[in-house]
Amino acid sequence: MSRFRDELWQVVEGVYAEILAHPFLTGLTDGTLPREVFRYFVVQETHFLPDYARALAACGVKAADPAAVQRFAGDAARTVEVEHSLHVELLAAFGMDEGDARGEGAAPTTVGYGSYLLRACHLGTFPEALGAIVPCYWIYARVGEELLKQSSPDPLYAWWIETYGNEPYQETVAGVLDLLDEVAATLPEADRAKLCEHALTTARYEWLFWDAAWRRESWPV
Numbered sequence: 001m002s003r004f005r006d007e008l009w010q011v012v013e014g015v016y017a018e019i020l021a022h023p024f025l026t027g028l029t030d031g032t033l034p035r036e037v038f039r040y041f042v043v044q045e046t047h048f049l050p051d052y053a054r055a056l057a058a059c060g061v062k063a064a065d066p067a068a069v070q071r072f073a074g075d076a077a078r079t080v081e082v083e084h085s086l087h088v089e090l091l092a093a094f095g096m097d098e099g100d101a102r103g104e105g106a107a108p109t110t111v112g113y114g115s116y117l118l119r120a121c122h123l124g125t126f127p128e129a130l131g132a133i134v135p136c137y138w139i140y141a142r143v144g145e146e147l148l149k150q151s152s153p154d155p156l157y158a159w160w161i162e163t164y165g166n167e168p169y170q171e172t173v174a175g176v177l178d179l180l181d182e183v184a185a186t187l188p189e190a191d192r193a194k195l196c197e198h199a200l201t202t203a204r205y206e207w208l209f210w211d212a213a214w215r216r217e218s219w220p221v
């Protein structure tokens with residue numbers, strides 16, 4: 001039986017292929033990614049992750065099913081516990097703390113991506129919120145799984161890869177994809193199309209986020 005996730009993957013897979021081919025990601029696995037580019041990425045993650053956690057919590061508010069409410073509320077908390085903490089530890093490896101990261105400010109792509117997620121999760125329906133949020137989970141899980149096959153000679157990069165490639169993160173994402181299939185089965189075609197549109201936009205933002213780090217994007221004025 002065909003699953004909605006397979007349909008959705010067809011929508012984002014071209015973007016995912018570009019992500020895997022991006023020099024930021026190939027540089028993570030072969031260890032050639034300049035540390036300064038990774039440091040920039042970690043700083044931007046410390047700006048992004050609180051908005052991501054807020055978007056997850058807002059997505060949970062929209063869910064009708066108590067199990068879905070619990071999932072997104074729990075994932076909002078885990079984002080802070082696991083992902084944000086990882087990035088605070090990575091900052092420490094660069095001799096920085098959260099205050100230093102805040103001092104560097106959020107780049108245009110970070111502001112744009114966080115704002116888009118918050119907008120979709122606050123102003124959209126539950127399926128729209130889900131569409132916007134799913135690529136954040138799924139693309140990181142696929143990237144983690146793929147990169148873990150090679151890992152990295154750089155211990156900092158290997159640590160980052162393991163967080164997303166390892167079982168706990170993969171299991172979390174598998175649960176969200178089961179939920180996605182269940183929800184999509186109840187939706188009219190027009191709502192599924194909207195869900196896919198949001199997913200394509202956030203998948204593109206995922207590419208942009210890595211690309212912005214690669215370019216060390218800053219506000220031009």
Ligand SMILES: Cc1ncc(CN)c(N)n1
Pocket residue numbers: 045048052083136137140206209
């Ligand atoms: C930009 C971005 N997107 C997704 C994830 C995975 N939660 C993340 N940590 N950062």
